[in-house]
Amino acid sequence: MxxxxxxxxxxxxxxxxxxxxxxxxxxxxxxxxxxxxxxxxxxxxxxxxxxxxxxxxxxxxxxxxxxxxxxxxxxxxxxxxxxxxxxxxxxxxxxxxxxxxxxxxxxxxxxxxxxxxxxxxxxxxxxxxxxxxxxxxxxxxxxxxxxxxxxxxxxxxxxxxxxxxxxxxxxxxxxxxxxxxxxxxxxxxxxxxxxxxxxxGQARSHTMRDIVASIQAEQDRVIRAPAASVTLVEGGPGTGKTAVALHRAAYLLYQDRRRYAGGILIVSPTPLLVSYTEGVLPSLGEEGQVAIRALGSLVDGAEATAYDPPAAARVKGSARMVQVLRRAARGALDLGAAPPARAGRDEEAGEAPEGQ
Structure with missing residues (x-):
């Protein structure tokens, strides 16, 4: 042998x-x-x-x-x-x-x-x-x-x-x-x-390695999924969601580099995850085309340093915030539109104004 x-x-x-x-x-x-x-x-x-x-x-x-x-x-x-x-x-x-x-x-x-x-x-x-x-x-x-x-x-x-x-x-x-x-x-x-x-059997390290040699069939289907709409990937801890997302970014750049000529932004919940994953994309041949940033570092020149009190953090992290953010997003879209004319009290009550 x-x-x-x-x-x-x-x-x-x-x-x-x-x-x-x-x-x-x-x-x-x-x-x-x-x-x-x-x-x-x-x-x-x-x-x-x-x-x-x-x-x-x-x-x-x-x-x-x-x-x-x-x-x-x-x-x-x-x-x-x-x-x-x-x-x-x-x-x-x-x-x-x-x-x-x-x-x-x-x-x-x-x-x-x-x-x-x-x-x-x-x-x-x-x-x-x-x-x-x-x-x-x-x-x-x-x-x-x-x-x-x-x-x-x-x-x-x-x-x-x-x-x-x-x-x-x-x-x-x-x-x-x-x-x-x-x-x-x-x-x-x-x-x-x-x-x-x-x-x-490969030795683990303090940073994420690419999984390009060991991608499984289910992961490959996610990586190569069409980019026509939003792709939602769900899975338990340790199932490779982050690694798949990084490999998908490299795949999208390869498939349609003109479409993504401006680059791809990957948003990380914490700076620690940024440092853990930052070596993956260069190892896949995509250095400089993908930016990985933590939530508090999305705006150039600004760095979020404040931490919410536990009570406020619980509210912001709850499902109720989805509705708040949805209303805020819709409101932002309507900022350029003129506000609708406000009806008088009689009209609101269902009565015709005098003279009509």
Whole structure:
């Protein structure tokens, strides 16, 4: 078993090495773009200056993301059956979520048709073949949603544990244990105790970690829910509501960055929770686009320092305040409207004024 584990770790290490080589190339490309933009600015025309500023901005953001080395940059992999169609999405992966009718042979064997590695940001090679799929991309959804009951195309799901540029271990889950699957003609290896057990075994720290490698199917449905209306998430203590909200913010920015160009504000009930969670979004590649503020720090330049007496705090925290706030909100909407004409006493009593 140790030989199989070592071999699989070596396979993932080779892939990670290739990813970092590609990242180094992309960093050099971004640096070249910034130098080229500086040269364009020397032309002096308004058009050249505007083009330079836009190019420097885009290259700077890209360079910042590439230069950030996150722990577990590459954290997942899925091995997939042949899909029903051969169409590819913008991330270079096939879009089909269901296996082809002939993906499984009559004798119960199957060949792995596609392997996707999942990470914090997407990386394509020079031929636009995906080396890493961004965890927020549609192609990565099966990594989180596949189960033995509803496996889709997924045969094996693997969590890759790494630190920096070194792969430390792998943990596999079989989504289709009834199949005898082959990868490049060899039996598909299975290593470890499973993805969830690996995540639960990680050491805790004094700050919140992202859960990007261990998101469960129910959490993923919340994270990827449409943004057309208000999304209410309810759950008991410790069920991951805060972590899901932070990952949803990162997902929304990825899906519709133009819509959220002004950024996303996350309101925390206490400053302590702000300090506890502030490292999650940078680790997901979204630094600077999301602000996390406590209730008392929402207004720039103002900091709430007063504390209500217990009696007042109980009133403000009670359900009765919902009606008060609702009336206040409606009143604010009506501030610009002229007040209605006040009827005379006779009209209020239901009597017609004199002369009518």
């Amino acid at each position: 140790a030989d199989v584990r070592d071999r699989e770790i070596s396979i993932e290490q080779d892939h990670l090495d290739g990813v970092y080589r590609r990242l180094e190339e992309k960093i050099q490309e971004a640096e070249f773009l910034m130098r080229d933009a500086a040269r364009r600015g020397q032309v002096g025309t308004p058009g050249a200056l505007a083009e330079r500023d836009a190019q420097v901005f885009r290259a700077g953001i890209h360079l910042n993301r590439l230069n950030n080395e996150f722990e577990d940059f590459l954290f997942g992999r899925i091995d997939l059956l042949l899909g029903k169609d051969g169409e590819k999405g913008p991330d270079g992966a096939y879009t089909s979520v269901e296996p082809a009718d002939d993906a499984v042979h009559p004798d119960g064997t199957a060949d792995i048709a596609e392997t996707l590695h999942i990470g914090r940001i997407g990386v394509l090679d020079a031929d636009y073949t995906p080396l890493v799929i961004d965890w927020r991309a549609p192609a990565a959804a099966p990594f989180y949603r596949s189960t033995p009951v509803e496996p889709g195309r997924v045969v094996r799901r693997r969590v890759i544990r790494s630190k920096g540029r070194q792969v430390l271990g792998v943990e596999d889950d079989l989504m289709r244990p009834e199949l005898t699957a082959r990868l490049a003609g060899e039996p598909l290896a299975v290593v470890g105790d499973g993805a969830l057990m690996a995540a639960l």
